[in-house]
Amino acid sequence: MEQTNEVVDNFSSEPANCMMYMITGVRGAGKTVLMTSIAKELTEDKKWVVVELNPELDLLEQLAAKLYNLPETHVLFAKAKIDLSFFGIGLSVEGGQQFTSIDTAIETMLSLLKKEGKKCWFCLTG
Structure with a gap:
């Protein structure tokens, strides 16, 4: 959850602290879980x-x-x-x-x- 919050906070700040992230890792490391979590957080905010x-x-x-x-x-x-x-x-x-x-x-x-x-x-x- 800490990583999700960091990404969402960086994208949501004005101006954005970061425009792009590249998430890498070995199979089963949780890359898709992290992406899904970020997407869920962002979609809860109607401006995204x-x-x-x-x-x-x-x-x-x-x-x-x-x-x-x-x-x-x-x-x-x-x-x-x-x-x-x-x-x-x-x-x-x-x-x-x-x-x-x-x-x-x-x-x-x-x-x-x-x-x-x-x-x-x-x-x-x-």
């Missing part, structure tokens, strides 16, 4: 958006799809008329901004979240 990514798949496409489809973010992106249909993600929005670059789409999405006072935590598992 937690996204788990699989390193064996395309990270940018996963990130865009997961951000777009999370219940707490989907409404915001729908209001902003973000159209990710070009990437096979979500639905086309009439009059929406069509993105042809996944990184530009993600930048726009993260910018909108920041304006709403949201913070994002991404973790690679697997």
Whole structure:
């Protein structure tokens, strides 16, 4: 619990003391347990958006799809008329901004979240 609190406190401080952690260890050391614990703590605070990514798949496409489809973010992106249909993600929005670059789409999405006072935590598992 001490390690979980340290990570959460570092990410939650203004400005954040640390932007990234790399958790390593031998099989069975508790890496996944620690990540799950951190994710649980952060999701209890409504200003955090937690996204788990699989390193064996395309990270940018996963990130865009997961951000777009999370219940707490989907409404915001729908209001902003973000159209990710070009990437096979979500639905086309009439009059929406069509993105042809996944990184530009993600930048726009993260910018909108920041304006709403949201913070994002991404973790690679697997």
